[in-house]
Amino acid sequence: MKTAVLWFRKCLRLDDNPSLVQACEDSNVDSILPIFILDPGIVGEGFEKYGKNRLRFLLENLEDLDQQLQAKVSNPLHIFHGSPSNAVVGLQNYLKDRMYSFHSEYCSEPHGRSISQSIQDTLSIDKDIPCHFHPASHTILDLEKTISVDGFKNPKSMKDIQKIFSSTFSIDQDGFFQIPEISPEPKVLKPPPSDFNFQSCAQLFKGDLHTCSSLRIKFSKLKFLDTTDENCYFKGGESIARERLKEKVSTRHDYVNTFKKPKTSSTNIPSNPREPSTTGLSPYITIGSLSVRRLWKEVEKANRTGPHSTPPESLHGQLLFREMFYLLSRSVENWDQDQNNSMCKEIKWGEHDDIKMTAWEDGKTGFPLIDALMRQLKSTGWMHHLGRHAVSCFLTRGQLWQHWKSGRDIFDHKLLDSDWALNNANWLWLSGVAPFSMPYFRLYNPCPDGKSSLNVDAETAGFIRHWVPELENFPVKYIYEPHLAPLGIQESAGCIIGKDYPLPIVNRKEVAKENLASFKTSLAQLSA
Ligand SMILES: Cc1cc2nc3c(=O)[nH]c(=O)nc-3n(C[C@H](O)[C@H](O)[C@H](O)COP(=O)(O)OP(=O)(O)OC[C@H]3O[C@@H](n4cnc5c(N)ncnc54)[C@H](O)[C@@H]3O)c2cc1C
Structure with a gap:
């Protein structure tokens, strides 16, 4: 019996999964052992690196994958909690000569590469077991290949990344990049090794071995799953990912073809304060239950039907930003640091201030838009891109003068789409320190009106009323800056500012002036 071990690492799906295809197509392979690894370097020894929503979402994705494998070929997913190297050694000791090959996906992060x-x-030592880490499964580009091309330069703009795409993929007569085709789910999957014994395998592994059901029990005992149904707006799983893709992209050519990111609303859709005005596919792409290539191709199908928006504003533009940031995260040393990072100016940020940080994280700053967005993040694990612009600008160069890394870490804990390459990229971008940042002195007003580029709903302010229920009855005229409302209005709205809802944590205009001056001084010192 020859067994292929299949580590679902970046692709928690059966669709467009090169490792699965390879293991299924190899005629020497009789059985497949599907595994997932909860690496303490990523999730923590006690899962402390992930917030509750992230853990719930991860579990749902694993359960969906497990159900698909069980339904199709009675082959359950085995989940290791421990170091990936130990998991592989444990499997090797258990399977011995039956272990024929190992298949997984390339990971570009420094920890993942090691x-x-x-x-x-x-x-390879002693056994020479073929080991495949498939490139271009979590990104469209093969990152290693792209950065090793002669003359590769770090892309810093949409033009730069389009140039890299043009030199990597040919362009057809209609102007579309010829991205490699998607590998559909294999028609025939392979069964588990017939004599696989869960307990014996677990004994040879220095860590915990789980099935999906034992992991669910563990997470329940640890109270990770006590979020309410309402909070689980994004449910995990490949089937749900494909459903959202269909509803938001495949069946809505008009939406795709007119999509212009800067025009989308940061406060979600008016009829539902939880439903994104953008696709809301990032949690699925990040966890790998949706293939980024499949999204690219679905957008392309829509774009082929007629006139359409173009990068940087279009949906392809968003995916090109993703590729650009992935390349940078691989090629730039110290991508997640401010020191010795060629994409980061070392600004002298303020001392870490617990009061400011906690108010920001808990949505209690006294700025309703910031608070609504942060409460949405805490509750659902997601926030619109322009919302992320607003809260990150507010935390750093705008109002609170805190280090971008402090905000990055809170996002990392809570975001369902948290991604090392992209989270760092976007914090570098928004804090004004990167070559691809907007000018540092262009700030967002945290108390926007209907004309703001944050595109808030200024007509009904339903988003604010939903997430900051203290302000539910506030007149729209004052809802984004409620402390300016006369006392009589506060009384009739049932919310006294300073008592029922906080006064603004800072004077937004004064601190903005001071912070811009500090930024300018810091820049001058850097170039002195
Ligand atoms: C401070 C900050 C932190 C962020 N952290 C993350 C993160 O950890 N993970 C993450 O996936 N995105 C991150 N983003 C980028 C962006 O906000 C999200 O990708 C986007 O909001 C996801 O929503 P959507 O799927 O509806 O996007 P859509 O607008 O529908 O775009 C489609 C896809 O394009 C990709 N994409 C869109 N915008 C960006 C971008 N700016 N950078 C990289 N990829 C993009 C995503 O995969 C997204 O799913 C961050 C942005 C900011 C400002």
Whole structure:
């Protein structure tokens, strides 16, 4: 019996999964052992690196994958909680000569690359077990290949990344990049090794081995799953990801073809304060239950039907930004740091201030838009891109003068789409320190009106009323800056500012002036 071990790492799906296709197509392979690894380096020894929503979402994605594998070929997913290298050694000791090959996806993060290397080394010593880490499964570009091309330069703009795409993919007569085709789910999947014994395998592994049901029990005991149904707006799983893709993209050519990101609303759709005005596909792309290539192709199908928006504003533009940031995260040293990072100016940010940080994180700053967005993040694990612009600008160069890394870490804990490459990229962008940042002195007004580029709903302010219920009855005229409302209005709205809802934590105009001056001084010191 020859067994292929299949580590679902970046692709928690059966669709467009090169590792799965390869293991299924290899005629020497009789059985497949599907595994997932909860790496303490990523999730923490006690799962402390992930917020509750992230853990719930991850579990739902694993359960969906497990159900698909069980339904199709009675082959359950085995979940290791421990170091990936130990998991592989444990499997090797258990399977012995039956372990024929190892298949997974390339990971571009420094931690992920060192894990891949150590697995490759383990499997090649003595046994020479073929070990495949498929490139271009989580991104459209093969990152290693792209950065090693002669003359590769770090892309810093949409033009730069389009140039890289043009030199990587040919362009057809209609002007579309010829992105490689998607690999559909294999018609025939392979069964588990017939004599696989869960307990014996668990004994050989220095860590915990779980099924989806034992992991659910563990998460329940640890109270990770006590979020309400309402909060679980984004449910995990490949089937749900494909459903959202269909509803937001595949069946809505008009929406796709007129999509212009800067025109989308940061306060979601008026009829539902939880439903994004954008696709809301990022949680699924990040966790890998949706293939980024499939999204690209679905957008392309729509674009082929007629006139359409173009990068940087279009949906392809958004995916090109994603590719650009992935390339940078791979090629730039110290991508997640402000020191020795060629994409980061080392601004002298203020001392870490617990009061400011907690008010920001908990949505209690006294700025209703900031608070509504942060409460949405805490509750659902998601926030619109322009909302992320507003809260990150507010925390850093705008009002609170806190280090971008402090905000990045809170996002990392809470966002369902938290992604090392992209979260760092966007914080660098918004805090004004990167070459691809907007000019640092262009600030968002945290108390916007209907004309703001944050595109808030200034007519009904339903988003604010939903997420900051203290202000539910406030007149729209004052709702974005409620402390300016005369006392009589506050009384009739049933919300006294300073008592029922906080006064603004800072004087937004005064601190903005001071912060811009500090930014300018810091820049001058850097170039002195
Ligand atoms: C401070 C800050 C932190 C962020 N952290 C993350 C993160 O950890 N993970 C993450 O996926 N996105 C991050 N973003 C980017 C962006 O906000 C989200 O990708 C987007 O809001 C997801 O919603 P959507 O799927 O509806 O996007 P859509 O507008 O529908 O775009 C489609 C897809 O394009 C990609 N995309 C869109 N915008 C960006 C962008 N600016 N950078 C990279 N990819 C993009 C995403 O995969 C997204 O799903 C961050 C933005 C900011 C300002």
